[in-house]
Every structure is written in structure tokens, then in C-alpha cells.
Amino acid sequence: MSPLTAPAGAVRQGSLRELNLALVLGRIAAADRPPSRADLAAATGLTRATVSAVVEDLIAGRLVTEAEPAPRAGAGRPARGLVLAGHGAAGLGLEINVDYLAVCVVDLAGRVRHRTVHRADLRPVAPADALARLVELAGRARADAAREDLVLAGAALAVPGLVDAAGVVRLAPNLGWREVPVPALLAGHPALTERIDGVPALVVDNEANLAALGELHAGPPGPTSFLHISGEVGIGAGIVLDGALFRGTRGWSGEIGHIPVRPEGRECRCGGRGCLEQYAGQEAILAAAGLAGADLPADTATARLAELAGAGDPAALRALHDAGSALGVAVASVVNLLDLDTVVLGGGYARLAPWLRPPVLAEISRRVLTAAWSPVTVRAAALGAEAAATGAAGSVVRRIVARPSGWLARTG
Structure with missing residues (x-):
């Protein structure tokens, strides 16, 4: 019937x-x-x-x-x-970024049960080939999950760009992607494209959004309204208001990396000039510190930068101060607009937060109208560079908690 x-x-x-x-x-x-x-x-x-x-x-x-x-x-x-339960249902989080691929499995209780990060410059790699590499990592994660008596209930993919409701990446300037139909490219992998209880097994979303959701649900309850900034080669932001992600009319909010901090400044990959990414993106900071030609993986180079800054290296300290000042200019605009009281430095910024935080706060104090009466907290993200993949996996298990009948119908 x-x-x-x-x-x-x-x-x-x-x-x-x-x-x-x-x-x-x-x-x-x-x-x-x-x-x-x-x-x-x-x-x-x-x-x-x-x-x-x-x-x-x-x-x-x-x-x-x-x-x-x-x-x-x-x-x-x-x-x-x-x-x-720590066995049974689990979520698969996937991330494609400019210089790495990441895969994460989170169980229903929110514990990370598997994590893999593969470092590679993906800018010269075609989207289909990058996705194929990610599928291979996902297959290993699925096998590991099965050995731990976990069943993947779906997956979420984090991409550093504009993603529409159908999962098409309209633009990811730092990857060089434009109009990439991710679900269609994955059509040969049923585990990622089948529908579960009417919902696609794979959801594609902006990496900064998923990182912000990961931070929202990490650890003890914290602020329910904040700006989460993911500092990688590109810079994205997730905006959380009253415990919910603010996506904007078309789901494309949070492109803080393309706020012009010097309107007549350097050309940006997006086609504009003077964008924040050109002054506070990971590659810009490393270049200013003299580490651009060090031939180190990005995470190792960031660790080296933090080591040099901790030792008082003048070039490293100057690079981080200048990046923090540029970041503070952009953050102040967002705080003035949305009246937020917490800014979370995530991605590569989490490790560099001790040196970025003071200049960011100085610009907030100088530029935010209400700073004298309503101080803004700037802190490192709890999840750091792992936030996007972890947040992606967590979004899958939260869907089960919100509607367990779908999972029970599938497994009953």
C-alpha cells in the first residue's frame, strides 16, 4: 500500500x-x-x-x-x-584542499575512529583525478571502519570554494576548479552516490562551513555565535549564529578571503585585487618569512614558521604581524556587520594563533565601533587543521540523531 x-x-x-x-x-x-x-x-x-x-x-x-x-x-x-553507541553507525568526512586530501571517520558518539591526510599539490591535478585519489582513501577508511564494527551511514565532502545545492563546485579559485559536477564525476562509485532514505549518501559543502560546524560541536559547549576562519592557501570563514550555520541566500556566505584589504593591491586568483588571501594566506605568510622556497610540505613549513617565531626570528615575526594586521582589517568588517563577540582561528591559523592574535585584536580595537564596551574574543580553534574533515563526518552522524527512523529502516 x-x-x-x-x-x-x-x-x-x-x-x-x-x-x-x-x-x-x-x-x-x-x-x-x-x-x-x-x-x-x-x-x-x-x-x-x-x-x-x-x-x-x-x-x-x-x-x-x-x-x-x-x-x-x-x-x-x-x-x-x-x-x-560507539559501534554501528558512523559518518565519513572527506576534504579536498589545495595541498592535501583528508579522510575522517567519526562514530555516533563523536569520537574520531580513523583519520588519513595525504599531502600533495592538487592545483595541477584534474578534478576527476583528484576525486579518484580521494575515493581510494575513502575505500581504505571504509575497510578500517568495517573492521571496527562500524557502518558508514553517508559522507560529506569539504571543498574550498562555492558549492551549489546540487553539489556542483561553481568556483574554487585556489584549486583552479570551475563548474565541476562532483556528484557526476563520482557516479561510478555507488557507495558515495546512492541515496539513503531519500537523502544523497554524499553531501558536498564548503570546507569553511563544515569546519565551523565541527568547531561548534567540539568538546564542552562554547559560544553559539562566532566567526570561524580557516587559514590555508585560501582563507574561508564559517559564520555560526545562535547555534546554526549562516549560509546566505545561495549558500555562499563566508568568502572572507576575498574581502579587499588593499583595494589597489596585489592581483588575486579570483580576478580581484588586494584580497585578504594575498596578504594573510598561508603561501603569502611563508613567502614574507623567507620560507617560500624551502621545499617543505605546507604543514611542515607552518610548523617551521611557528618554531622560528617562537625563537624570535625577526622575519617570521614581521610576516605574522603583517598577516595578522591584514586579517584584523577583514575581521573587523565582519564583526561590525554581524555583531559577533568570538573569532576562532582555524586551519593553519590555529598553530600560528599566538602571533596572529595580537595584531588581529589591535585592528579590532581600532576599527570595531563597539569594541570599547563589548570586547571580542580571538582564540585558536579546538580542532585546528582537522576541523573540516571532522566537521564533515560529524554532520553525517548528526543527521542520524535528528532522524533515526531512516537509519533504522535501512538496517531493520
């Missing part, structure tokens, strides 16, 4: 079950200690019988497991708490 001809009561009953599954699983995911079935009944308003039935479905679907009860004083058996 199709949904169009099913009795209304059956549809309502199915919808009620979906709501109850999401409600209970969401409470378990958000709890600061493992809640018991009784705790869940009290928190949700559902009957204990309903909660027990829902919990049994979640346990059978390997979304929830019972934790050992905490010791208690007094008579009676302590109630078992419930936690998100």
Missing part, C-alpha cells in the same frame, strides 16, 4: 514513532550524564512504556547502548544509563 492510499491513522502512527525516536535519541545525545529510562520519561513527557519501547528499538538498531550504572548508596538496583 502506498503512502497516498494508506489509512490516515497508520500515517499518523508512523509519524509519531519517528518523532518519539528523534526526541529520545536527541535527549540521550545532549545529556551531560547517561540518562536512565525513567530520566527520559520525565524529561520528554512520554510514558515509561513508550520510552522503553523506543529505547529497545534504538538499541536494536545499534544507535544506543547501556552504560554501566554509577554506584549508589541505599537499597535497590541502580538504573542503567543510556549512551550513544
Whole structure:
């Protein structure tokens, strides 16, 4: 019987079950200690019988497991708490950037179970070939996940560029990509292109957006509104407002790297002049510090730059100060516009934050109208350079938590 001809009561009953599954699983995911079935009944308003039935479905679907009860004083058996399962469903995070590929697997509880980073300059590589390399890394991650009793529930791919709703990369200037149909290029890899419960197994998104989501959900609860800046060869930003990613009308917000900080300055790959990337991008900083010809992988060169700055090297300190000042000019414009009180330095900036932070704060103090009454916090990202791939994988498992009925239908 199709949904169009099913009795209304059956549809309502199915919808009620979906709501109850999401409600209970969401409470378990958000709890600061493992809640018991009784705790869940009290928190949700559902009957204990309903909660027990829902919990049994979640346990059978390997979304929830019972934790050992905490010791208690007094008579009676302590109630078992419930936690998100560390086996079963997991998310696959993928990232293509200018000078590396990254793959990450995160389980439902948010733990990273696999991570691979492959360093290579991808600018001379055709998009199809770069994606093929990434698929090979994803296959290894899938095999590792299976050995740990994990089933990948989908994947998210982070790309440093403008991505439309269909997953087409409209423009990634630092990669040299334009109008790249990523889903079509991956059509020969069903594990990444099949649809799961009506949702594409692979979602393509901007890397700064996924990095911001990774930071939002990393560790203890922090600010729910902030600007996350990913500092790589290119510079992108993810804007989080009241706990939600702000995407803009077409989903292309956050291109802070192309804010002109010197309108008549250096030419940029985007076609403009004086863009922030030309003064505070990774390659620009390394060149200013005299490390451009060091023939080192980018992460090693960044580590060397931090080492030199820590030792007081004048060229390194000057390069970081100038980059931080340029970054501060762009950040101040965003803070003035959106009234944010937290700026997170991610990607390669996380390691360089001790030297970038002072000039960024100086420009904020000088240029933000409200700085005297509402100080802005500037800090390093908790996830650092791993944020985009981790955030991508986390976005997959959060979809399961938001709608567990789809996963249960697939595995039931």
C-alpha cells in the first residue's frame, strides 16, 4: 500500500514513532550524564512504556547502548544509563584542499575512529583525478571502519570554494576548479552516490562551513555565535549564529578571503585585487618569512614558521604581524556587520594563533565601533587543521540523531 492510499491513522502512527525516536535519541545525545529510562520519561513527557519501547528499538538498531550504572548508596538496583553507541553507525568526512586530501571517520558518539591526510599539490591535478585519489582513501577508511564494527551511514565532502545545492563546485579559485559536477564525476562509485532514505549518501559543502560546524560541536559547549576562519592557501570563514550555520541566500556566505584589504593591491586568483588571501594566506605568510622556497610540505613549513617565531626570528615575526594586521582589517568588517563577540582561528591559523592574535585584536580595537564596551574574543580553534574533515563526518552522524527512523529502516 502506498503512502497516498494508506489509512490516515497508520500515517499518523508512523509519524509519531519517528518523532518519539528523534526526541529520545536527541535527549540521550545532549545529556551531560547517561540518562536512565525513567530520566527520559520525565524529561520528554512520554510514558515509561513508550520510552522503553523506543529505547529497545534504538538499541536494536545499534544507535544506543547501556552504560554501566554509577554506584549508589541505599537499597535497590541502580538504573542503567543510556549512551550513544560507539559501534554501528558512523559518518565519513572527506576534504579536498589545495595541498592535501583528508579522510575522517567519526562514530555516533563523536569520537574520531580513523583519520588519513595525504599531502600533495592538487592545483595541477584534474578534478576527476583528484576525486579518484580521494575515493581510494575513502575505500581504505571504509575497510578500517568495517573492521571496527562500524557502518558508514553517508559522507560529506569539504571543498574550498562555492558549492551549489546540487553539489556542483561553481568556483574554487585556489584549486583552479570551475563548474565541476562532483556528484557526476563520482557516479561510478555507488557507495558515495546512492541515496539513503531519500537523502544523497554524499553531501558536498564548503570546507569553511563544515569546519565551523565541527568547531561548534567540539568538546564542552562554547559560544553559539562566532566567526570561524580557516587559514590555508585560501582563507574561508564559517559564520555560526545562535547555534546554526549562516549560509546566505545561495549558500555562499563566508568568502572572507576575498574581502579587499588593499583595494589597489596585489592581483588575486579570483580576478580581484588586494584580497585578504594575498596578504594573510598561508603561501603569502611563508613567502614574507623567507620560507617560500624551502621545499617543505605546507604543514611542515607552518610548523617551521611557528618554531622560528617562537625563537624570535625577526622575519617570521614581521610576516605574522603583517598577516595578522591584514586579517584584523577583514575581521573587523565582519564583526561590525554581524555583531559577533568570538573569532576562532582555524586551519593553519590555529598553530600560528599566538602571533596572529595580537595584531588581529589591535585592528579590532581600532576599527570595531563597539569594541570599547563589548570586547571580542580571538582564540585558536579546538580542532585546528582537522576541523573540516571532522566537521564533515560529524554532520553525517548528526543527521542520524535528528532522524533515526531512516537509519533504522535501512538496517531493520
